Amino acid sequence: MSDTQQQKALFLQSKQGKFAVGSRSIPKPGKDELLIKVYSAALNPVDHKVQEYGVFVEQYPAVLGEDIAGLVVETGENVRNFAKGDKVFTHGQFSNDRSAFQQFTLGVMDYTAKIPGNLGYDDAATVPLGFDTASTGLYNSNKYGIGLRPPWEEGGLARYAGPIVILGGASSVGSYVIQLAVLSGFTPIITTASPVHEAYLKSLGATHVIDRHLPADVLKAAIRKYSSGHIKYVYDAISLPDTQQIGWSLLGHKGCLVLTLPAVVKEEGGTERRAVQTFGSPHADENKSLCSGSWAILSEWLEKGTIKPNRYEVLPNGLEGIIEGLERMKKGQVSGSKLVAHPQETK
Missing domain, CATH: 3.90.180.10 (Medium-chain alcohol dehydrogenases, catalytic domain)
Known part of the structure; x- marks a missing residue:
């Protein structure tokens, strides 16, 4: 041309x-x-x-x-x-x-x-952006994520166990976090969404879908019931002040909260929780090597239905x-x- x-x-x-x-x-x-x-x-x-x-x-x-x-x-x-x-x-x-x-x-x-x-x-x-934001939040280890081992790397598939909570599962980012959580081995996979999306999110791998419109205390009680109490990882795909507060209060000792917007929560309880704001661009230096790994397998995963x-x-x-x-x-x-x-x- x-x-x-x-x-x-x-x-x-x-x-x-x-x-x-x-x-x-x-x-x-x-x-x-x-x-x-x-x-x-x-x-x-x-x-x-x-x-x-x-x-x-x-x-x-x-x-x-x-x-x-x-x-x-x-x-x-x-x-x-x-x-x-x-x-x-x-x-x-x-x-x-x-x-x-x-x-x-x-x-x-x-x-x-x-x-x-x-x-x-x-x-x-x-x-692209939804998947990369989900994957950098979970797997980036130097700045934009909580540093889990990616499921496309050796030893990463089904490596983890225990509960993970995804706030906003019906969002683009949330739906990819659910699917990556399945590959990483987490269970139960608990998410919040409007009830109309329940069947869809369960088809992606969510085990429990809780109505996001519930009052915060009722919502948190429902999540704790399904997670047996100790929650180490919460991915807040919405990251508004109210969802951040919910996610933060769910975390146990040394728990990690992934955010897509700047943090409004901070550690004051001495429980060594941390909040990480992710950034889903593969073009950022901190994400280049991680994302070139995931992009190398994305086509295959989509073909097999591993990622929808x-x-x-x-x-x-x-x-x-x-x-x-x-x-x-x-x-x-x-x-x-x-x-x-x-x-x-x-x-």
Whole structure:
């Protein structure tokens, strides 16, 4: 493709500004990069938080989106195992050439995987950020996680036992934490969610699903009943102040709470509990080696059904549809499924 070819992209026009569809050049793949024609791009809460709070992005107009699935149209220098015509999914980042909300983007080889034949673009687009946030929170050992041994490494499969609690199991991140907890050997796997999601979460491996709308004391009593009291690990996929307090108070001596937002809890009881805020980008130096390990097996796991992608809803109107989708997410109107847009359908 020539450097001058144009494509449609959704721009956040200025810091805390408005979104609008415009055009930009199609980027050229460099070393270890693939040029991908984006067929499916999934939305994440972080996308509307960038707009709302002006975080994570320095340069505007900005193209957002981290969850990408599409077709390889060109490969850069040093790219192995991928060729033009491969159907792939990849974890983007907040850089205009590598983000999701456009018709062509660049993927980094180490955090790209082939879409197995049993899945489509929409399924695959629900995987990257949710899965990576779940896995870094559980398995990163230097900053962004609690340092468990990953199930894709020798000795990691079924290594652990005892209970784990996942607050917000029907969220994208929560659903992948449940599945990874199964692979790591935890039981019981106790999660909170709206009752409408109970059967789905049990199909992913949750053993107990507790109504997240219950008063905090009733919720905690139910969790303790199923966990025999001592809880070492809680993953709070929601991480609002009230869920953090619940998670924190459930932990036993030396327990660990994984958060997706900054901690509002701190140790004052002398029980040596710790709270870790994870960061699900494989592009962060602290996550690179961990995530290249998981991405090397992701395609196989998806093909076997070891990991199941999120349920999803397709938005209409291509890139334009993302604007309304992010508004719905901001208002809390999306539950138990991912929103996916089709950039190629942009008029």
